[in-house]
Amino acid sequence: MSKVVLITGGSSGIGKSIGEFLTEKGFKVYGTSRSPERYTSSKFPILKLDVKVVSTISDCVQSLLEQEDRIDVLINNAGVGITGPLEEIPLEEMKSHFDTNFFGPLEVIKAVLPQMRKQHSGLIINVTSIAGYMGLPYRGIYSASKGALELVTEAYRMELKSFNIQMTNVAPGDFATNIASGRFHAPVNENSPYKTAYGNTLKLMDSHVDSGKDPKIMAEAIFKIISTKNPNVHYKVGEFMQKFSVALKRILPDKMYEKLLLNHYKL
Template identity: 70%
Template sequence: MNNKVVLITGGSSGIGKCVGEFLTQKGFVVYGTSRNPKNIQNHPFKLVALDVKNFESITNAVQEVISIEGRLDILVNNAGMGITGPIEETPTSEMRKVFDTNLFGAIDVMKAVLPQMRKQNSGLIINVTSIAGYMGLPFRGIYSATKGALEIVTEAIRMEVKGFGIEVTNVAPGDFATNIASGRYHTPVFENSPYKKVYQENLDLMDAHVDSGGDPIEMAKAIYKIIQTPKPKIHYKVGDFMQKFSIILKKILPDTVYEKLLMNHYKL
């Protein structure tokens, strides 16, 4: 049995819950987080209260785990939210909320766990990003930007903490069948909007991609494999062939050719 202690943000549903359940079955001591864990019954692993937009809440949750277990070995930085809409019509205040969750929230959780990992001279941080973070996608540009920014932050902090025996990596999922669509901020489809027709078509396409997405157990298996790897790579991608191949195409094709492919896919 493995007695390593794992903290998973956003562990009450979706990918986070699936990962936590899988790691629990593998013998890890798993804590998930939720803003309101008291409202969740019969969860397969322990939940602590944490709001990634509140640093005091983050530090309290991390200290609660450390006070119970005496250590913290692995952080899976999974909490996140989606946002859709034409950039012109999406309120900037809503954009800031998503950056606060997906980027600054993830950074603050790393800040909270690093002192303990440094004290142990060991630790692993896995930041959950997105294949969407490798490209600017129409009507998902802000979401792509938050995940792309977290990829770059991961590259930087990985070098900063390596000397303390701490490994940092990221794993970018494609589309998985979860409840993420229900938690997104959707800019409304305005009746008089010049984007009305094409935005509605793309909303329908996004929801179809999620509904027909892969099984989140693939993410759980990928994260377990990363944990078992002594020297993790910087970037991992988990998704179907075309989702991962799209990143390769972006690297090798001229920018305008790749843009044309995306525009054709999204019927723009």
């Protein structure tokens, strides 16, 4: 019997690549979008879901269960970027960001857990980011939201163990997607003390995304995880140096690691 997979944010970017790859592998894939009517040519069904609106989450899960009567895999992929000097990002934008990248995924998890407990099986994959392992300049809120999801996953895994429900994190590096176009960018203000440093860092971040790897690499990694009997707590997918940066943070003294980041961002 084909496994039923639900992918939030499955209409574009990494989510779309994962959905298409798993569909080719014989999975019954359902993606989500706030505006599913825009994706009538998708290779798998797109259901309506906005991670910031709880009613759409419950409606989506109920609709899926009416069609399939089970959910084997949830891939919490929906997310947004945010950039800016921490001093200048409006508080409401910070809260909105956490609603999408942290609280939204938690609500989707809550919606699927009753069915997974009923099945006494299930796998939840939270797509985080290598940026969640370190506080990056002008990406501090993004790092914080992804890092929070990483830590919550560690706790959730232990709470779900007795129900035979598995959970893991997959932290991608830079991939060639449209994430930059969907970010909240604090404006580069002419009178800001951060004008030059933030403007240069923003250009560097965008160049990383533009030269990023093919999202299919993430899809292949997700497929391997689903095919693994006992998934690890954390996975990292990306360039060698991006993954190695996480290991360096564990090894190097804090100030030495901070200096590496300062040099990388030319700050």
